[in-house]
Amino acid sequence: MTPSSFEAIYIKYYAGLMTYGKVITVNKQMIEDAIQEIFLDFWKNNHDLDSKHSLENYLFVCFRNRLIKKLNSFKIVELKFDIPDTKDTNPYLALEETLGIFINQLPTHQKEVIYLRYYKDKSYQEIADILGIKYQVARNFSYRGIKSLKDIVLSYKNEGLSKAL
Amino acid sequence: MKTEDYSDFSIEELIDDSYFRCWVKEPNLENENFWKSYLLEHPHQEEKILLARNLLLSIQDHFGNEQNMIEPAQAKRSFQNIVKDLPPNHKLARSKRKLIGWSVVASSVLILVICLIFWENITPEQLVYTTGHGQRMELILPDSSTVQLNANSKLTYDNDSWITDEAREVLIEGEAFFSVRKKQAVTKFIVHAGDLKISVIGTEFNVRARDEKAQVVLAEGKVELTVADQHIDMKPGDMISYSNKQRIVESKKVQALDYAAWKDGITVFNNSLLEVTKELEALFGVRFIFKDKSIMNRHIQLSAPTDDINQVLEILSLVYKDEIAIDKVDHEIFINIPK
Numbered sequence: 295m296t297p298s299s300f301e302a303i304y305i306k307y308y309a310g311l312m313t314y315g316k317v318i319t320v321n322k323q324m325i326e327d328a329i330q331e332i333f334l335d336f337w338k339n340n341h342d343l344d345s346k347h348s349l350e351n352y353l354f355v356c357f358r359n360r361l362i363k364k365l366n367s368f369k370i371v372e373l374k375f376d377i378p379d380t381k382d383t384n385p386y387l388a389l390e391e392t393l394g395i396f397i398n399q400l401p402t403h404q405k406e407v408i409y410l411r412y413y414k415d416k417s418y419q420e421i422a423d424i425l426g427i428k429y430q431v432a433r434n435f436s437y438r439g440i441k442s443l444k445d446i447v448l449s450y451k452n453e454g455l456s457k458a459l
Numbered sequence: 460m461k462t463e464d465y466s467d468f469s470i471e472e473l474i475d476d477s478y479f480r481c482w483v484k485e486p487n488l489e490n491e492n493f494w495k496s497y498l499l500e501h502p503h504q505e506e507k508i509l510l511a512r513n514l515l516l517s518i519q520d521h522f523g524n525e526q527n528m529i530e531p532a533q534a535k536r537s538f539q540n541i542v543k544d545l546p547p548n549h550k551l552a553r554s555k556r557k558l559i560g561w562s563v564v565a566s567s568v569l570i571l572v573i574c575l576i577f578w579e580n581i582t583p584e585q586l587v588y589t590t591g592h593g594q595r596m597e598l599i600l601p602d603s604s605t606v607q608l609n610a611n612s613k614l615t616y617d618n619d620s621w622i623t624d625e626a627r628e629v630l631i632e633g634e635a636f637f638s639v640r641k642k643q644a645v646t647k648f649i650v651h652a653g654d655l656k657i658s659v660i661g662t663e664f665n666v667r668a669r670d671e672k673a674q675v676v677l678a679e680g681k682v683e684l685t686v687a688d689q690h691i692d693m694k695p696g697d698m699i700s701y702s703n704k705q706r707i708v709e710s711k712k713v714q715a716l717d718y719a720a721w722k723d724g725i726t727v728f729n730n731s732l733l734e735v736t737k738e739l740e741a742l743f744g745v746r747f748i749f750k751d752k753s754i755m756n757r758h759i760q761l762s763a764p765t766d767d768i769n770q771v772l773e774i775l776s777l778v779y780k781d782e783i784a785i786d787k788v789d790h791e792i793f794i795n796i797p798k
Contacts, residue, residue: 301538304534304537304538304541305531305534305535305538308529308533308534308537308538309526309529309531309534310526312526312529313522313525313526313529316525317522320767320769326537329537330537330540330541330544333541334541334544334545337541337545338545393514393517393518393521394517394520394521394524394591395790397518397521408518409522411475412474412480412515412518412519413518413519413522413523415480415484436475437471437475440470440471440474440475440514441471443514443518444470444471444510444514447510447513447514448510
């Protein structure tokens with residue numbers, strides 16, 4: 295791996311790793327650290343990233359493991375909003391933005407699977423490999439996450455709130 | 460042509476179907492035809508299909524917005540950090556020429572990506588960029604001026620006239636920091652913000668236009684302001700604000716850096732509690748409710764991270780813990796005096 299291809303890979307995948315990291319934690323510094331650390335390790339161990347069959351998946355696995363290890367070793371209080379009751383959800387928010395809030399509220403595993411499946415278009419086998427879970431478990435997470443989101447959209451519709459938007 | 464029958468599909472199964480997702484994300488002639496005729500032949504399934512489609516688009520927007528907030532420059536800065544830590548004999552050799560090449564490539568990619576994303580939302584010549592609550596974005600305009608958009612803001616411009624060099628004009632709703640490049644052929648750069656018209660040649664300034672109030676703070680260079688038929692020449696450190704309702708122009712000397720700090724991740728609040736909460740509402744889409752109105756006018760001086768409402772609230776309640784009690788219920792935030 296040449297220095298220039300190392301840099302190119304870093305810059306190419308940085309935004310994707312950052313976005314994936316934000317799915318897992320709100321602690322941006324820790325995401326940044328995890329990205330830098332895994333790349334430093336690749337370089338020091340002379341890892342040949344160029345030859346990896348699916349580089350993105352490989353980076354996701356390494357990055358996720360590192361990030362979770364860091365999060366576990368560091369006790370942080372993550373402030374999160376409670377799940378808003380759909381009945382008095384702020385009517386000024388458009389449905390899409392509201393959905394963003396609800397995506398953030400999903401359990402981390404479901405959120406990760408939704409990100410990987412519906413944004414990154416990964417197969418369930420790839421998702422299972424990245425998260426280190428079974429194929430069927432990945433499918434279940436996806437189903438449950440989508441179901442929660444669907445229920446929110448439906449309850450919006452039924453209460454006619456979307457008309458006011 | 461596909462002939463599958465989707466009548467037994469639930470929304471969850473539909474959104475997971477790769478052929479369906481392909482249509483929503485990358486429509487082409489073939490799948491567009493298929494789904495259009497499918498909708499015609501199965502009108503009772505329309506609601507289900509459109510719901511699954513909206514859901515998928517919302518998910519895509521949500522993560523897409525997150526990813527677009529990350530500028531190529533940020534990746535480069537991050538990479539510079541690890542170059543420092545690499546073992547000495549491994550230092551990466553880089554020529555200056557290459558660096559310039561990279562930034563050109565990166566910025567063209569950024570512009571291209573942004574253009575593609577917003578392609579569908581625009582009338583032929585209008586380009587519109589928007590940020591959601593809690594989001595920021597950096598844009599590079601055709602003349603390589605840069606604009607940093609704060610949360611809940613919108614920038615619009617007419618692409619054709621920029622390309623033909625007739626005028627450099629943009630419309631801002633919300634808040635933005637402009638860093639305008641001086642052009643050889645002196646076409647003025649004009650920003651419309653509410654009733655303010657800001658003309659500049661090459662300069663840096665912060666603009667905010669929300670709730671029928673517009674405000675400009677000049678950081679560097681010169682600005683010519685037109686408001687309510689008055690022309691004002693601004694100097695660095697000047698703040699001009701205008702309220703559409705009261706029709707009053709106010710001029711003040713301020714710390715210009717404080718008004719632009721948000722773009723570097725820190726928002727500086729220096730205002731009454733009421734004004735501060737209004738600003739937070741606009742930035743994060745939350746709602747404040749005062750249980751005790753007597754503290755509305757308490758002057759607040761605070762620096763807090765730009766992107767995280769939780770941290771802002773945490774710092775606010777720490778600094779003013781003897782005077783202000785903050786209680787979050789769902790995403791309504793109640794303000795009271797401590798018992």
